[in-house]
Amino acid sequence: MDFHPEPADMMTIVLACLGVGLIAGFLAGLLGVGGGLVIVPALLVVFHRAGIAPELHQHLALGTSLATIAFTGLASVRAHHARGAVQWDIVRQITPGIVLGTFIGAQIAGLISTQALQWLFVVFAYSVAAQMLLDLKPKPSRQLPRCGGMFGVGSVIGMISSWVGIGGGSLSVPFLSACNVPVKTSIGTSSAIGVPIALAGAAGYLYGGWGIASLPSMTAGYIYIPALAGIVLASFPMAKFGAAAAHRLPVATLKKCFAVLLIVLASKMLWGLV
DSSP states (O other): OOOOOOHHHHHHHHHHHHHHHHHHHHHHHHHSSTTHHHHHHHHHHHHHHHTOOGGGHHHHHHHHHHHHHHHHHHHHHHHHHHTTOOOHHHHHHHHHHHHHHHHHHHHHHTTSOHHHHHHHHHHHHHHHHHHHHTTOOOOOOSOOOOHHHHHHHHHHHHHHHHHHTOOSHHHHHHHHHHTTOOHHHHHHHHHHHHHHHHHHHHHHHHHHHTTOTTSOSSEETTEEHHHHHHHHHHHHHHHHHHHHHHTTSOHHHHHHHHHHHHHHHHHHHHHHHO
């Protein structure tokens, strides 16, 4: 049976998503991570309280997260570009692989159970948290690969991003840093790379979930429109503040705070899996 929320319930959902969007938008601009690592677990809580069928939670959270990042990423890109922190030649080279990998990954995700996708998210979130807490940085010991290599790297980043609902910053920033791209430029360029990831991923989840009868009302495939609207309304304007903060605040300290938040969110999800 389709889920049809009452107006009061819908207002609660939108207000909760506005709060999520404030945090996600700021993080997108600050760290180039797209905010998906916060959006996905937050949406799982929202969907649970909304009474949506549990077997749909993860797919809806991933599709909706990627759709929101498409909007947040644009705001973040504009802010970083204004500061000269986006290397557009890298974006052009890596985008074809990103688009293909993300779209195919979204189709594969449609064949994976909610529980398996949640395990993937938990493992990924713990890995990112450990990298941030320990300040593990790849040595900038190589140059960017040629077109074929960039296509391959983009495909892998896109596919993994589609399975965990992120804009790829936690993968692309370390990759770019390892290839001798300055940190602030890596963050700005990563925010631009996140836009094709989000667009291709959202398209993949929209296509993969289209026509599924068990989805609640107000969805487009695996994208839940009320949550998308609430998060975008808050995250889009907040992204520019995060980007400004990235050029002023001690990002290393903020990354550690974000890592602790990731551990809390991943642990909560893990508790529900075991």
